[in-house]
Amino acid sequence: MIPPALWLIALPIGAAPLVYLLRRVGGGAIIAALITLLLAWLALELPTGVALNLLGRPIELNLLSQVTLFLIFAATASLFIILTLLSLVSEKRLAHFAKTTGQEGRVFYPAALIILALFVAASLSQHLGITAIFIELAAILMVFVIQTQRLESTRAALRFLILISLATPLFLLAAWRIDFYQLSGGIVSPENINQTALxxxxxxxxxxxxxxxxxxxxxxxxESSPPTAAFVLITFPLVSFSTLINLFVDLPWLADSSYLIDGIILAGVFTAFIGGLLAGVQRGFSELMGYTTLYNMGCILTLVGLGGPAAVLTILVSLVVRSLVLILLAASTSSLYLRVASDGFAQVRGMAQQ
Structure with a gap:
């Protein structure tokens, strides 16, 4: 019998081939949206706790992971619906729903389902190295979501893949050191703490x-289309923040590092400052979405560093609001593309009067 938590992995993987086969018709979009809505409901209804032990490693659905997965599934379902409706409006096929959907949807729907399954696996894993591997696999698939079927530029997809791949060896080394400390009886010297924290x-x-x-x-x-960009900007940081918080819960000795907490706070403040500064000089809605997201992530990272009894709740509320804002930005920016070729402020000037 499959443990209940593993249905969150099995369902999207099982539905992905069917969605891929129906990717050119509206049925694939409907199935993808229904599956993600079902997953969001399951994420809230499934009991928390250890699902099973796999090769000595616990597979656990804790409360933070449960909320994180619900947000990811709900946001993805919303983006699926938005992209489908926009495709219908842009192609003027409301009376013939079984026609071809947009180019983004053909790649987005099946790839996103598999990415969600990988994010679930990463969230259920209690081992940093395994989590990093699952997230790296998700990042590889996200390249196709970011790129979709555009040929004019691959800069965004390449930057994403290269930068995320650079982090994976760091996490694998950190996981190896953590395992070594645990096998040695949990005695950790300040020097080893600082090296692992780095x-x-x-x-x-x-x-x-x-x-x-x-x-x-x-x-x-x-560079990516608004719905697919919102998917990346919502799901990837959500899983990353959840992993970071769980790491501090599982390894409280990390907080004893002489510079990790201060580094997190400084990095968050600096990122928020630069993101907010650059957001004020952008000339389009897509650019504005990117830099305001950067500002918001800096603020949330600062909250992680500050800690405190209400920190996790404040972070979760911030992530919920952030997800809603990105979904609305994706919907509104995509609507602009139905009228104009660019979302630059100069191009959309005067549209409300038309």
Whole structure:
């Protein structure tokens, strides 16, 4: 019998081939949206706790992972619906729904389902190295989501893949050191704590687009289509923040590092400052979405560093609001493309009067 938590992995993987076969018709979009809505409901209804032990490693659905997965599934379902409706409107086929959907949807729907399954596996794993491997696999598939079927530029997809791949060896080294400490009886010297904290800090700096590693985030927002960009900017940081918080819960001795907490706070403040500064000089909605997201991630990272009893709740509320804002930005920016060829402020000037 399959443990209940593993249905969150089995369902999207099982539905992905069918969605891929129906990717050119509206049925694939409907199935993808229904599956993600079902997954969002399951994420809330499934019991928390250890699902099973696999090769000595616990597979656990904790409360933070449960909320994170619900947000990811709900946001993805919303983006599926938005992209489908926009495709119908743009192609004027409301009376013939079984016609071809947009180019983004053909790649987005099946790839996103498999990415969601990998994110679930990463969230259920309690081992940093295994989590990093699953997220790296998801990042490889995200390249196809970011690129879709565009041929004019591959900058965003390449930046995302290269930067995220750079973080994986850091996490694998950190996981090896953590396993070594645990096997040695849990005795950790200050020097070893600082070395492990350095590896973890650099890895999360890349994952969370800390300055100067923000290239994957801003280029994705600028070059990818709004719904697929929102998918990347919502799901990847959500899993990253959840992993970081769970790491501090499982390894409280990391907080004893002489510079990790201070480094997180400084990195968050600096990222928020630069992101907010650059957001004020952008000339289009896509660029604005990228840099405001960077500002928001800096603020949330600062909250992680500050900690405190209400920190996790504040972070979760911030992530919920952030997801809603990105979904609305994706919908509104995509609607602009139905009227104009660009979302630049100069191009959309006067549209409300028309």
């Amino acid at each position: 590896l973890i800090g650099l890895g999360f700096a890349v994952w969370l687009a800390v300055i100067p590693f923000q290239g994957w985030l801003t280029s994705t927002a600028i």
